[in-house]
Amino acid sequence: MLFIALEGIDGSGKxxxxxxxxxxxxxxxxxxxxxxxxxxxxxxRLIRKYLKEDNFDPRAIALxxxxxxxxxxxDILSKLHSDNMVITERYFYSSLAYQGALGINIDWLEEIxxxxxxxxxxxxxxxxxxxAIKRMTSLSSFRNTREKESYEKEEFLRxxxxxxxxxxxxxxxxxxIDASKSIREVQTDIRRRLGRILSFIEEEKxxxxxxxxxxxx
Ligand code: TYD
Numbered sequence: 675m676l677f678i679a680l681e682g683i684d685g686s687g688k689x690x691x692x693x694x695x696x697x698x699x700x701x702x703x704x705x706x707x708x709x710x711x712x713x714x715x716x717x718x719r720l721i722r723k724y725l726k727e728d729n730f731d732p733r734a735i736a737l738x739x740x741x742x743x744x745x746x747x748x749d750i751l752s753k754l755h756s757d758n759m760v761i762t763e764r765y766f767y768s769s770l771a772y773q774g775a776l777g778i779n780i781d782w783l784e785e786i787x788x789x790x791x792x793x794x795x796x797x798x799x800x801x802x803x804x805x806a807i808k809r810m811t812s813l814s815s816f817r818n819t820r821e822k823e824s825y826e827k828e829e830f831l832r833x834x835x836x837x838x839x840x841x842x843x844x845x846x847x848x849x850x851i852d853a854s855k856s857i858r859e860v861q862t863d864i865r866r867r868l869g870r871i872l873s874f875i876e877e878e879k880x881x882x883x884x885x886x887x888x889x890x891x
Contacts, residue, residue, distance in 0.1 A: 675704075675754050676871070677791075679765040681838065682799035683831045685806030686853045687860060688763045691799065694861045695868070699759050702872075707753040709746070710763035717742040725825060732776035739769045740786045747790060766790045767798075767841060772825060775833035792847060795871065797864050798838055799853035803831035 678695075680688045689710075696706040712718035721738050724730045743766060753760050766787040774780045807828055825831075842848040851863050 675757055675759050676794045676875075677750065677754055678759065678761045678868070679767065679793035679796045680761065680763050680799065681765070681767050681771070681796055682853060683801065683803060683806050683834050683838070684826045685808075685810040686799040686801045687809075687857065688799055690857055691797075691853075691860055691864060692761050692763050694857075695864055696759075696761055698861075698865055699761075705758045707750075707758040707760045708763075709750065709753075709760065711746060711765060711768065712739065712742050713746050715742065715745055717745065732773050732778050736769055736773040736778055736783055737786065739773070740766075740790075743769075743787065743790055751791075762793070765793055765796075767796060767838075770841065771834045771837040774837050775830060780837075794847070795868070796845070796848045797851050797867075798842055798848050799851050799860065800835070800838070800842075801853040803828045803835060805854055806831065 680692050680695075682688050692708055692710075696708045699706040712721040717738060721735065721742060724735055724738070746762075750760050750762065769787055770780055770783050773783055807826070810826065825834075839850075842850045849867055851860060851867075853860055855863075
């Protein structure tokens, strides 16, 4: 089964797209487990508390994200082993992009996350920070009613986006999706790309062959 990560800056629509993708996979007969980082566990909750502060030490928070992820991975692997498709909203790529944008050395971030297996496929929802912030503050958005987290500032999100775009060039698992389009168009784009991979896997299965995703990505 596939381990899929959705990445992108705040306001890029990961949550909505992840839910739609999971329900599409279920309609196709797959079991789908939807999850997210930071998690709802104790460490994840602690992280959310610190995210409300402006000057929390970025190295300390990077370590907390890694600790949260270490627990999260156990959960992810057990779902994958019991034949679920797993979709996570954010994974260690978020740590590289966000804590990297705060000046933390990316090699060090990779090292403290080296226990985390790569996702099979990453959909990176690309959007201009200005547009993402507009979405987050729009009157119809539920986010309007909640406290703003310190990471949701335009200049900062610009640096985060630059990091993501760099990863997209360097990592073949990264699929860049234009997230400025409508919810429906973005979802169609993701489904089209994932659909190709699923058909490939099914074909290989029929032939009794081991799947080599690298051939497709
Ligand atoms: P997220 O759950 O996407 O935000 P929300 O619930 O508000 O939609 O993530 C919370 C914030 O945490 C987001 O600004 C990105 C940040 N983050 C990191 O900085 N590093 C990480 O490793 C992860 C997983 C998230």
